[in-house]
Amino acid sequence: LKRSFIREILEHTNSNTISFAGGLPDPSLFPTKELKECTKKVFEDTSSLQYGNSMGYLPLRNHIAQFYTKKGFPTSKDNILITTGSQQALDIICRYYSGSTITIERPSYLGALNIFKLNNMLIQTVKLTKNGIDINLLKKSIKNSKLTYLIPDFQNPSSICYTKFNRLEVAKLLDSSNTILIEDSPYSQLYFETQQKPISWLLEDKSYHIGSFSKILSPSLRVGWIRANKKLLEPLVAYKEAMDLHTSVITQKIIYEYLKDAQTLELHLNKLRVKYKEKMLYFSKELDCYLPSFSYEKPKGGMFIYGALENIDTSKFLQKCLQNGVVYVPGIEFGGEYNEIRFNFTNNSLQDITKGLKRIKKSLEETI
Amino acid sequence: LKRSFIREILEHTNSNTISFAGGLPDPSLFPTKELKECTKKVFEDTSSLQYGNSMGYLPLRNHIAQFYTKKGFPTSKDNILITTGSQQALDIICRYYSGSTITIERPSYLGALNIFKLNNMLIQTVKLTKNGIDINLLKKSIKNSKLTYLIPDFQNPSSICYTKFNRLEVAKLLDSSNTILIEDSPYSQLYFETQQKPISWLLEDKSYHIGSFSKILSPSLRVGWIRANKKLLEPLVAYKEAMDLHTSVITQKIIYEYLKDAQTLELHLNKLRVKYKEKMLYFSKELDCYLPSFSYEKPKGGMFIYGALENIDTSKFLQKCLQNGVVYVPGIEFGGEYNEIRFNFTNNSLQDITKGLKRIKKSLEETI
Numbered sequence: 001l002k003r004s005f006i007r008e009i010l011e012h013t014n015s016n017t018i019s020f021a022g023g024l025p026d027p028s029l030f031p032t033k034e035l036k037e038c039t040k041k042v043f044e045d046t047s048s049l050q051y052g053n054s055m056g057y058l059p060l061r062n063h064i065a066q067f068y069t070k071k072g073f074p075t076s077k078d079n080i081l082i083t084t085g086s087q088q089a090l091d092i093i094c095r096y097y098s099g100s101t102i103t104i105e106r107p108s109y110l111g112a113l114n115i116f117k118l119n120n121m122l123i124q125t126v127k128l129t130k131n132g133i134d135i136n137l138l139k140k141s142i143k144n145s146k147l148t149y150l151i152p153d154f155q156n157p158s159s160i161c162y163t164k165f166n167r168l169e170v171a172k173l174l175d176s177s178n179t180i181l182i183e184d185s186p187y188s189q190l191y192f193e194t195q196q197k198p199i200s201w202l203l204e205d206k207s208y209h210i211g212s213f214s215k216i217l218s219p220s221l222r223v224g225w226i227r228a229n230k231k232l233l234e235p236l237v238a239y240k241e242a243m244d245l246h247t248s249v250i251t252q253k254i255i256y257e258y259l260k261d262a263q264t265l266e267l268h269l270n271k272l273r274v275k276y277k278e279k280m281l282y283f284s285k286e287l288d289c290y291l292p293s294f295s296y297e298k299p300k301g302g303m304f305i306y307g308a309l310e311n312i313d314t315s316k317f318l319q320k321c322l323q324n325g326v327v328y329v330p331g332i333e334f335g336g337e338y339n340e341i342r343f344n345f346t347n348n349s350l351q352d353i354t355k356g357l358k359r360i361k362k363s364l365e366e367t368i
Numbered sequence: 369l370k371r372s373f374i375r376e377i378l379e380h381t382n383s384n385t386i387s388f389a390g391g392l393p394d395p396s397l398f399p400t401k402e403l404k405e406c407t408k409k410v411f412e413d414t415s416s417l418q419y420g421n422s423m424g425y426l427p428l429r430n431h432i433a434q435f436y437t438k439k440g441f442p443t444s445k446d447n448i449l450i451t452t453g454s455q456q457a458l459d460i461i462c463r464y465y466s467g468s469t470i471t472i473e474r475p476s477y478l479g480a481l482n483i484f485k486l487n488n489m490l491i492q493t494v495k496l497t498k499n500g501i502d503i504n505l506l507k508k509s510i511k512n513s514k515l516t517y518l519i520p521d522f523q524n525p526s527s528i529c530y531t532k533f534n535r536l537e538v539a540k541l542l543d544s545s546n547t548i549l550i551e552d553s554p555y556s557q558l559y560f561e562t563q564q565k566p567i568s569w570l571l572e573d574k575s576y577h578i579g580s581f582s583k584i585l586s587p588s589l590r591v592g593w594i595r596a597n598k599k600l601l602e603p604l605v606a607y608k609e610a611m612d613l614h615t616s617v618i619t620q621k622i623i624y625e626y627l628k629d630a631q632t633l634e635l636h637l638n639k640l641r642v643k644y645k646e647k648m649l650y651f652s653k654e655l656d657c658y659l660p661s662f663s664y665e666k667p668k669g670g671m672f673i674y675g676a677l678e679n680i681d682t683s684k685f686l687q688k689c690l691q692n693g694v695v696y697v698p699g700i701e702f703g704g705e706y707n708e709i710r711f712n713f714t715n716n717s718l719q720d721i722t723k724g725l726k727r728i729k730k731s732l733e734e735t736i
Binding site: 001002003004022024025027028030032035036039040043046047048049050051052054084085087088091095111114115117118214218219220221222235237238239241242243244245246247248249250251 | 370371372390393396403404407408411414415416417418419420422452455456459463482483485486586587588589590603605606609610611612613614615617618619
């Protein structure tokens with residue numbers, strides 16, 4: 001097993017490097033003050049420091065269940081398993097099905113690819129289209145797939161958001177098959193205009209829906225969850241327990257305190273949506289100015305701009321960029337094309353976005 | 369994979385049940401106030417909420433390394449990998465060696481047995497003696513073992529502490545073999561009189577030493593670590609990363625703030641040692657009073673009293689105890705004898721210890 005390209009890069013850049021590589025939130029938008037207040041309350045109760053339940057902190061499980069139910073997707077606490085980030089959520093599921101065949105999008109999330117390798121899964125990829133996944137190719141692939149792993153909301157790395165029609169088609173197809181859906185949705189709340197319904201909603205008995213607080217609150221909390229029907233969820237608890245007993249009660253309680261007032265999260269999310277849209281538009285404007293040969297579609301949410309740099313091998317080109325103090329992730333790392341790039345637009349300040357893109361422009365001039 | 373007996377029991381008892389089952393610390397001894405103060409400082413820095421490094425928070429790794437070095441076991445940050453509790457530490461190692469043969473103590477830690485099953489390991493057990501592990505039997509077992517898993521300090525469940533001589537014998541034996549030692553040491557700081565040196569110290573190139581803050585600070589933090597030489601440690605980082613990216617930066621920083629003043633932890637540990645010894649002596653006195661047919665040796669540290677209840681099948685007997693509002697873990701769950709019991713003596717108040725043991729006495733009277 002090899003380490004992830006992004007995490008290795010992140011650990012080897014110096015403080016002057018501008019990184020468009022990781023899927024990092026904008027640190028200036030963390031609700032630091034509010035979380036600090038919540039933490040004070042958490043430490044007023046000694047039980048916050050004791051061992052917790054393997055399925056997670058009950059009030060938080062209830063809260064997440066209500067969140068689904070309010071949106072129209074009936075869910076109870078028995079459908080929610082708290083995990084140490086959504087990375088662990090995916091690993092728990094894949095460990096349970098280890099050695100199975102899995103159909104995934106091409107390109108797909110790097111951290112997921114490592115989990116599939118770690119669990120000896122046979123990977124079959126299906127190309128993404130502008131509207132979601134290619135239904136005809138998916139139909140062929142799932143014939144011998146136990147699992148299908150999709151990121152329908154502002155997909156990582158492509159930022160594609162499946163259309164309503166595409167979601168219905170996927171649900172219909174999977175419903176008549178023997179494959180189980182793993183729907184990963186870390187970016188679903190980060191929409192700029194409209195939100196789509198999860199595919200799992202239409203596939204209640206055949207789906208795992210994975211959620212996370214990393215992109216909407218703080219990745220450092222390491223709290224995510226799996227939503228599934230009881231029959232699918234129950235066998236996973238023994239895995240979760242063997243893997244790390246339970247997720248930190250402290251971080252779970254901090255989140256619960258934060259969520260107690262229904263308005264707090266909604267206001268924060270609205271702020272994130274507005275700010276991230278602004279940043280995306282700014283990044284896009286600067287891209288068009290400094291890298292006019294980069295072709296892409298503006299995303300409708302999420303954290304990434306994905307596209308292709310005409311005739312450039314973006315893996316080789318990265319070395320030059322690294323020398324000039326700027327990094328990104330080449331598309332090939334996700335199973336994409338040799339000339340593709342994923343840019344994160346959320347993490348850097350506006351000044352650094354411009355500075356970083358200027359450095360890429362300079363690297364390009366030095367290359368050609 | 370089945371869930372752990374203890375964790376299932378803990379989730380199904382009601383608030384009136386007195387539990388001697390889990391390895392839970394005394395909640396009244398948590399340094400709640402100090403940890404609360406540390407947490408305030410952590411939230412003053414926005415980077416506490418961002419993604420962290422897979423190997424762990426560097427200042428904490430340095431601190432743990434110094435801790436070893438000061439005791440005479442030279443260690444640098446490159447020898448330390450932070451994990452989400454020591455449960456994950458063991459899982460990471462076993463996942464790397466999945467499918468291997470492993471020699472373990474009989475009886476052994478329940479949570480470890482689940483990890484070995486999860487990683488398809490072939491388990492060979494070696495009986496414990498009063499002084500540690502049976503060297504002759506160990507010699508036979510390790511001939512075809514890739515790994516040897518030991519808990520030399522106040523072993524779980526037996527509370528046996530390996531003698532200095534036994535440690536030297538184990539080290540000599542393993543040094544001349546092809547087996548790698550996994551030394552699990554969650555209780556090593558909880559000694560009542562003297563501390564023994566880790567076996568890993570004598571086996572630097574062939575050992576993983578696993579540590580944890582769960583028993584000495586708070587289990588809810590979910591922070592543990594692996595100490596190993598670089599060659600053994602490096603391949604594990606990709607596993608850690610695939611499993612949950614990294615351990616919560618918030619909880620790591622809370623611990624780092626707590627450790628900054630060298631005196632704080634030492635004072636806290638001294639307090640734990642005194643209080644836990646008092647509790648052990650109290651538990652022992654009450655045992656002798658209410659259950660005179662229970663035979664055991666007083667432990668010299670740790671959290672458990674382990675022994676045998678004459679002619680009683682302690683698994684069957686547990687049902688009766690459960691009805692009477694008291695639980696423990698039958699030895700058979702750890703691979704021990706049918707009539708053995710593990711009692712945790714740290715978690716309950718003195719009143720509840722007496723109350724619980726009276727309930728067992730009552731159950732015994734109703735049985736015979």
